[in-house]
Amino acid sequence: MSNDVHSTILSCPSFLNRLAELRAQGFLIADSGDFFEGTAEYDRFLGVPEILALQGLYDVIAPGNHGFDLYLRLASDEAVHLPIVNSNLAGWPGPRYWIDPSGKYLFTGIIGRQAFSSIEPRNDRLSFIEPLDTLQVIARRAIASGLRLIVLSHQGFQRDVLLSQQLHDRGYPAVIFSGHCHSETNYWPHPNPVVKGPELGRGFASLDDRGRIVVESLPLGGDEIAPHPLVSSYVKAYRTVIDSEPSLEIEIDPDVAEDRERFTGWVVDKLAALNPTGGAFLNRGSVRESLPSSTHITASQLIRVVPFPNELEIVRLSVEVEKAMQVLGELYGESLIQVGGGDTYVTTTFLGGRLSANSILRSTRPVNQFDLRSLIRQELSSTRAAT
Incomplete structure (x- = not known):
């Protein structure tokens, strides 16, 4: 599970490469939000390489407040075959939960009130529901089906520790993968475990079938590491931009x-x-x-x-x-x-961000708008052909 990657995938090639290794080993790959925004990479390519990575390597993700409009558009697009789960936003166009193909885990996503308040004025079609209220309904479904509940949370570590206790007090077991707050604490074992990986593409957290939780940090740097094929062309273009400064x-x-x-x-x-x-x-x-x-x-x-x-x-x-x-x-x-x-x-x-001069890269934001759906399909087709 990753969290708060914030569009660092082009400058942290070991991150996607390691996720690809874990996926090949049979791990499910999930994210707890804020995969987008926060680097010149995002300014330059408007989230397209991140979308390619999510669709190519991830099994299920939850929306965060950063890049929320992208999450919303992707969840509304039937051509995007990636479950973007959220259970506590009324009006969310994606699924409330996702059950993995092995029938062992039920994944759901939540977003905190503070995170939602930062995007609410521009998303009046959605309304906030307290996470505990919706999670109890989904937890009962998981128990009835013999599934382990995995919560992809985007409300902050301290709030997730409280949520862990609240679920336990009501008799609901769960593992909470936390995101949003960039806290130094990354693991809380009891009563329901709460865990998060290092932010900004520097690592992730994992859970195996025995219930063992591991937090892995990745080495910094990366110019000497071959980028993952899904984003290699973007890495080359991005480095060209950097070198031209x-x-x-x-x-x-x-x-x-x-x-x-x-x-x-x-x-x-x-x-x-x-x-x-x-x-x-x-x-x-x-x-x-x-x-x-x-x-x-x-x-x-x-x-x-x-x-x-x-x-x-x-x-x-x-x-x-x-x-x-x-x-x-x-x-x-x-x-x-x-x-x-x-x-x-x-x-x-x-x-x-409504203005063009939001970094020293004066040409980072393309002037013309583009059809996101067509561009994604085109990029996916060319990537598959290349690999």
């Missing part, structure tokens, strides 16, 4: 590098300098997790620090972009709050 190495004041909040503001300034006609949009979580704690930073490292669409960020804006964001803020009901003086603001990255 200016050769740049910026020295960082050591005092700034040690203070991550100051470092965040410093990176915003550098991004703004590289794209002076637009704005700089930055995910502060990515600064913590993706950038090295060193006194130098390269352009390719800056490229990786791109925003999620519903997390607070710092922005540096030109006058023209500021005016556009004010209008968009009123349109979407999102906040744009000026902090301090000058042109520094705090907003949500959903609002920032």
Whole structure:
């Protein structure tokens, strides 16, 4: 089981390769949400390589709040043969649960209230139901059918520990694979086990038929590792983009590098300098997790620090972009709050993502919209022909 991969599959080739090995060994492959968004890879290819990987390697997945519109479109598309399960969103177009072909496991997905609230204003066709209410119904079905209940949860580890106890108190056994919160704790054994793998394509968690749970971390790096065939053409294209960026190495004041909040503001300034006609949009979580704690930073490292669409960020804006964001803020009901003086603001990255200047890759987002279904079918056909 993976969780919170956040579109890192092109820069972490060992991740898909290891999943392919496990699948060949007979493991079912599942994901607890947030497979999309959070890197320049997603900005560049709009989730297509991730969709290819999900359809080619995964058996069942649950939606997360990041990339939710993609999950919704895929779950609504009869041509996509991948169960995207959720049991606590009324109106969800995909299945509420999935039973594996061996008849041993029943998988269902849930999303937490906080995660859903970040996408709710733009998805008024769906409504939230408390996970415990729906899980009790599905747990009874699993027990009646002699199936082991697997919950793919996207509400955060602490909430899943509470849910584990609540299910146990009502007599429902389950294994909860957790996602969403990026917590340091990855395993809670009792009364019902809660487990999650390392985020950002750095590993996963597994459960065998004997009930043994393993959390596996993968080595970092990857240029020397051959990418999985499903995404190899995208890896090549992505590396071409990285290599085409200016050769740049910026020295960082050591005092700034040690203070991550100051470092965040410093990176915003550098991004703004590289794209002076637009704005700089930055995910502060990515600064913590993706950038090295060193006194130098390269352009390719800056490229990786791109925003999620519903997390607070710092922005540096030109006058023209500021005016556009004010209008968009009123349109979407999102906040744009000026902090301090000058042109520094705090907003949500959903609002920032409505503009084209959300990273130093000025050409990351294609101008023309495309037919997602046709593109996926075309890519799958060419991949099958190549392999």
